[in-house]
Amino acid sequence: MTQSKSIIVIGGGVVGISCALSLQADGHDVTVLEPGPVGEGASWASCGCIxxxxxxxxxxxGMLMKVPxxxxxxxxxxSLRPATALGLMPWFARFAANSIPTRMRSIAADLAKLTFVATDDFKAQIADxxxxxxxxxxxxxxxxDDEGDKATMGAAFDLARELxxxxxxxxxxEAHDIEPxxxxxxxxxxxLRDWSYVTDPRKLVLKLTEAFLTRGGRVLPVSGADFERDGAQITAVVCSDGQRLAADEVILAAGTQSKPLAKKLGVTLHLEGVMGYSTALPDPGVELKHTVFYPKGGFGITxxxxxxxxxxxxxxxxLNAAPKWRRADVLVKRAHRVLPGLxxxxRERRMGRRPFTPDTRPIIGRSRSIANMCFATGHGQLGLTLGATTGRIVADIVAARSIALDIGAYTPDRFHHSGRADVGTNLQGGRNDD
Ligand SMILES: Cc1cc2nc3c(=O)[nH]c(=O)nc-3n(C[C@H](O)[C@H](O)[C@H](O)COP(=O)(O)OP(=O)(O)OC[C@H]3O[C@@H](n4cnc5c(N)ncnc54)[C@H](O)[C@@H]3O)c2cc1C
Structure with missing residues (x-):
């Protein structure tokens, strides 16, 4: 058993609540700060896939060529919103710089290290x-639709298979036979044989939160707004209602909002909210047993x-752009191509902001400038998949247990570098291809 600590988790989305549960299992006294309705973070608008x-x-x-x-x-x-394009350019240029095949491969390998254990971690979590x-x-x-359409996924399929x-x-x-x-x-x-999906992403977060509360955890309906520090040590989290919560450890899991919070601590995160939309159709008139993606249309149906x-x-x-709901409506219109009887x-529309880093790797681990904060954000299109795995890793970090996989690639410190765009090594051994 590790020494019990008082821990504040900032953010009660799928990643934050997974961290909270894993830390609680280690005997820590855990408080989650979540200002929004529980279960309605970005995962609520997701495709629900592991x-x-x-x-x-x-x-x-060829990414940059496509921007116009x-x-x-x-x-x-x-799409890229014209009004915000200029402000997003530095992030976007870093993102596009990762289209070099060697970097794509390195990123894919780093993500695979996490996703290949994700199903087991997720199953253990929901069984628990x-x-x-x-x-x-x-x-x-x-x-x-045709050969050309399939070819757009060819390189990605080859790399995924290779890994x-x-x-x-x-x-x-044959697909029609499986799903008439x-x-x-x-x-x-x-x-895609390795994938699976959840029955309801909102219910998942609600059930995880319910278990956390039943086991003695606290969820406060406030935001983490600021920090009190003593040198490299955070001594307290200051909440949006003015209360000050003393903490031995802080977990930063506020999705896209982790970026402004980290900035208050002098830590730069290259993180943007890549928006996505979901429309729930409670009376669809067709039956589906599998999640189906139509990449050309840019959507999945779960x-x-x-x-x-x-x-x-x-x-x-x-980061804070307002939703454009017509984008959700366009997806629903296109969905008739897949399910003509839909x-x-x-309908009920939702919007979620995927917390995306330019190198698509999540941000998991400690920054060398803060002794008692662990970062758990930046999961992009994989937050639901990696929630349980991230929770397990964060608990290991806090307990100073050895971790089976090398987490250097996910360090929050990879964004602090000399400005070189090439792949380098930072002081902690993490890579700098952000
Ligand atoms: C259209 C779409 C499809 C997707 N499909 C998939 C998929 O199939 N599989 C998959 O794995 N992922 C998918 N994702 C991505 C996934 O939803 C995200 O990666 C995931 O939700 C991120 O989890 P999170 O907990 O980091 O952030 P969030 O879910 O956004 O949760 C962050 C929480 O922090 C809270 N918060 C914000 N600011 C503060 C603050 N100052 N103090 C305290 N709390 C704060 C927010 O209220 C929120 O509840 C999809 C996303 C979208 C939009």
């Missing part, structure tokens, strides 16, 4: 809270327990 093979970064070769098109076509699956039924262990399907993912290619008709609701005229499909959810879009906008008259 996306083991989602390891090839979005920064694909994204500015001109605001409803394209990937008594809700194993929250996971549906069925592979995910990707659909392609150990299982992807089977089948015909569109799918239009029969897709030419090709892929079965059969949650009480609705089909059409979710996707990659919208680069500033009924869309009753």
């Amino acid at each position: 996306a083991v093979g989602e390891i090839v970064p979005l920064s694909q070769p 098109g994204w500015l001109l076509h605001p409803e394209a699956p990937l 809270i008594g809700h194993p039924e929250l996971l549906v262990e069925r592979p995910v399907l990707k659909l392609f 150990g993912c299982t992807i089977d290619e089948i015909s569109g008709l 609701g799918i239009a029969p005229d897709f030419r090709y499909a892929a079965v 059969p949650y327990e009480d609705a089909l959810a059409v979710a996707g879009t990659v919208e680069f906008a500033s 009924r869309t008259d009753t």
Whole structure:
């Protein structure tokens, strides 16, 4: 048993609450700060996948060349808001710099180290809270109109396979046999065997929170606003209501809002909120048993327990940009290409900001400038997948236990460097290809 500490977790999204549960299991006294409705962080708007093979970064070769098109076509699956484009350029340039094949490979390998253990960690987590039924262990399907459409995923599939993912290619008709609701005229499909999905991402966070509370944890409906310090040590977290909470350890898991909070401590995080939208259709009129992605349309359709959810879009906008709900509506319109019988008259729209780093790697670990903070953010498109794994790693860091995998690649200090764009090594041995 490790020595019991008083720990504040800032942020009660899927990552924060997973950290809180793991730390609580080690006997610590844990308080979570969560100002929003529990369960309605970015994961609420997600595709709900334990996306083991989602390891090839979005920064694909030729990325910068595509930016003008994204500015001109605001409803394209990937877009960049013109009003915020200038402010986002430094982040974006770093993101695009990672399209070099050697970096893509290195990032994919670093993500695979985490995603390949994610299903086991997730299953252990939901078994521990008594809700194993929250996971549906069925592979995910990707659909392609034709040869050219399939070719857009070719390099990503090759790299994912090379690193150990299982992807089977089948015909569109075979996909239609598996899911008769799918239009029969897709030419090709892929079965992503390592993936699975959750029955309801909001319920997942609610159930994790419920278990945490039942075991004696506290969730306060306030924001973490500032810190009191004694040199490299945080002594207290100052909350939005003015109360001051003394802490032995602080976990920063506030999703995209981790960036301004880290800045208060002098730690620069290259983190932006990449927006995505989801529309829940409680009366869809078609049955689906697998999550189905249509990459060309930029969305996935997940059969949650009480609705089909059409979710996707990659919208680069500033950290606090307001949602553009028509982007959610465009996805629903396009979803008829996949499910011609889809009924869309009753719907509920959600928006989530994926906390994205330019190198797609999450930010997990300590910064050398703060002795008692552990970072747990920047999970991009993989926060739901990696919540349980991150929680386990954070608990190991706090307990100073040895960690089976090298976490140097996820260090928060990788953003502090001389400005060189190449891959270097920082003082802690982490890489600098942010
Ligand atoms: C369309 C879409 C599809 C996606 N699909 C998938 C998928 O299939 N699989 C997958 O793994 N991931 C997916 N994701 C990504 C996933 O949702 C995120 O990576 C994940 O939600 C990040 O978790 P988080 O806890 O870090 O952040 P969040 O879920 O955003 O939670 C952060 C929490 O911190 C709170 N907070 C903010 N500021 C403060 C503060 N100052 N003090 C205290 N609390 C604060 C917020 O209220 C929020 O609840 C998708 C996302 C989107 C948008």
